[in-house]
Amino acid sequence: GENVEQHPSTLSVQEGDSAVIKCTYSDSASNYFPWYKQELGKRPQLIIDIRSNVGEKKDQRIAVTLNKTAKHFSLHITETQPEDSAVYFCAASKGSGTYKYIFGTGTRLKVLA
Amino acid sequence: NAGVTQTPKFQVLKTGQSMTLQCAQDMNHEYMSWYRQDPGMGLRLIHYSVGAGITDQGEVPNGYNVSRSTTEDFPLRLLSAAPSQTSVYFCASSRPSSGELFFGEGSRLTVL
Numbered sequence: 001g002e003n004v005e006q007h008p009s010t011l012s013v014q015e016g017d018s019a020v021i022k023c024t025y026s027d028s029a030s031n032y033f034p035w036y037k038q039e040l041g042k043r044p045q046l047i048i049d050i051r052s053n054v055g056e057k058k059d060q061r062i063a064v065t066l067n068k069t070a071k072h073f074s075l076h077i078t079e080t081q082p083e084d085s086a087v088y089f090c091a092a093s094k095g096s097g098t099y100k101y102i103f104g105t106g107t108r109l110k111v112l113a
Numbered sequence: 114n115a116g117v118t119q120t121p122k123f124q125v126l127k128t129g130q131s132m133t134l135q136c137a138q139d140m141n142h143e144y145m146s147w148y149r150q151d152p153g154m155g156l157r158l159i160h161y162s163v164g165a166g167i168t169d170q171g172e173v174p175n176g177y178n179v180s181r182s183t184t185e186d187f188p189l190r191l192l193s194a195a196p197s198q199t200s201v202y203f204c205a206s207s208r209p210s211s212g213e214l215f216f217g218e219g220s221r222l223t224v225l
Contacts, residue, residue, distance in 0.1 A: 043216040098212035
């Protein structure tokens with residue numbers, strides 16, 4: 001079946017450094033790729049997303065890149081801050097719809113002050 | 114504007130008991146879904162609905178039932194709880210045009 005692989009599972013960076021999280025997907029029909037941030041004990045919240053007709057999208061300190069040929073997409077966080085510490089999940093739409101998603105297993109990011 | 118509301122937040126069941134997790138949204142979203150979150154496994158789709166009266170299975174549907182009689186409500190029923198169903202459950206809603214999932218606060222279920 002379809003799956004999404006996410007790496008690394010944990011990531012520690014010094015405050016001010018950049019963090020990169022990578023995901024690969026298997027469903028060729030996937031066309032929507034969101035990233036969610038989940039703080040401890042809280043609900044996941046969307047931080048950025050990208051659609052298959054776009055190669056890169058940026059929103060202030062966060063950016064997402066998509067390589068459809070290689071079926072991988074990445075989250076980039078620059079100038080990390082302690083409040084960026086959380087678990088990040090990538091996801092891929094199951095097929096071309098936007099009602100079913102396959103999530104990655106998550107990356108726990110720790111930003112060290 | 115409450116968004117997505119889940120109840121209860123915590124529940125302890127004994128093996129074999131049944132219960133319903135309630136989910137309601139006030140954003141008039143067409144799509145609703147239930148996910149379970151287990152350590153190291155991310156979020157896995159249990160059931161989803163694309164509109165009132167329409168439901169379908171996700172990745173891990175066994176042991177769960179859903180119904181969608183109104184746009185607002187999407188309850189998840191555990192018919193005969195098993196320890197393997199110990200998890201945190203999230204309800205989510207979204208619009209077809211957006212794709213963004215709006216999650217509830219989660220329900221932590223322990224089955225003894």
